Amino acid sequence: MNDEFGRRLVDAVRHLDAQPDSPRTLQCLVEIAPEFFDACDFVGVSLVEKDRIRTPAATNERLRELDEAQYEMGQGPCHDAIRSNAIVVVDDLATDPRWPRWGRVMVDELGIRSSLSFRLFTRPDRTWGALNVYSRTPSAFTDEDVEHGQAIAAMSAVALARSINDEQLAGAIETRTVIGQAVGMVMERYDLDEERAFNVLRRISSHENIKLRDVAAQLVATRRLPESVGDRRLDPAPSQVAQQGSTL
Structure with missing residues (x-):
């Protein structure tokens, strides 16, 4: 990992961390990620939410829908990155036998041929989701891209976790405040x-x-x-x- 990449990564993380809420953090990640890959054409970010996984941010709406379709089909590189392998590399979706249904749709509708998926996690037992990088070029991503993607995913997971935790804390404080007000009203009236x-x-x-x-x-x-x-x-x-x- 060279010094130039390190500097760009630090700047990107600072930009992510400056976002006011998780939706804008996710959108910022979608916009920043392509800058780190020479052959990147699309990016999607998926989140784990209780008993489901969804894709709230992606380069375009159709990619978002197809990315999210992985969880309904139970197959796809992002699904695998979250559920089993922290990193999933795809050289050519047109010939990869692992996800025939989903891969065929990605090739036919968006011309996507290769991809990288990285689990977003801050500790082994806490998975936030996955970062998915796609290219229309077969075998588009190098070993260096995989290494860089790991670093981007690790730093992004920290920024995303901070954003989500801040929102949850704010929501908890608001909930306690509202309940306290209601309790006070019942105490006074009755x-x-x-x-x-x-x-x-x-x-x-x-x-x-x-x-x-x-x-x-x-x-x-x-x-x-x-x-x-x-x-x-x-x-x-x-x-x-x-x-x-x-x-x-």
């Missing part, structure tokens, strides 16, 4: 202590099959509990809730 007021909201969440945060947000926005509250036995203090109605 003369309950904090624990019992929280239990009222939790019971509503269970009865109505609504997330606790959404119950709290509705209460804060409308100053009303669900209309069915007066008909439910929301222990503690069911009589108070029923007698005073649902308006806060």
Whole structure:
């Protein structure tokens, strides 16, 4: 890895890390990655989200759709990079026997012949997704491209993880704030202590099959509990809730 590549990589990572949220971090990665490969024609980035994998960012919409189709088909280099091999090299999709259905579509619709897929992870047990680099040229990528791609993927995973973790932290703080406001409103209206007021909201969440945060947000926005509250036995203090109605 030469000094010039190292400098470019540092600049790229700083640019990625400066993005305000994960969607823009992903889009920035799609825009930056081609600069590091001489034969790169397309780039896609896939993310692991709970029990599914999707491709939120790609060079164009059709590539995004075909990249994401790997997970429905259960085959493709990105699918394999996330599930089994951290790096997947494809010399020619037209002849590679590993993913016949998906490979045929990529060749026919976009003319893609070769690719590199790199798992995005910050530790062995934490996979964020995969970076996928495609070319219309068969055997387009060299051993040096693979080495460079590993470095790009490693640095990008750190920036992406930071962006996602920041968003999750901000969301958690917002959730706690909204729930705290709702608990305070129930405490004041029904003369309950904090624990019992929280239990009222939790019971509503269970009865109505609504997330606790959404119950709290509705209460804060409308100053009303669900209309069915007066008909439910929301222990503690069911009589108070029923007698005073649902308006806060």
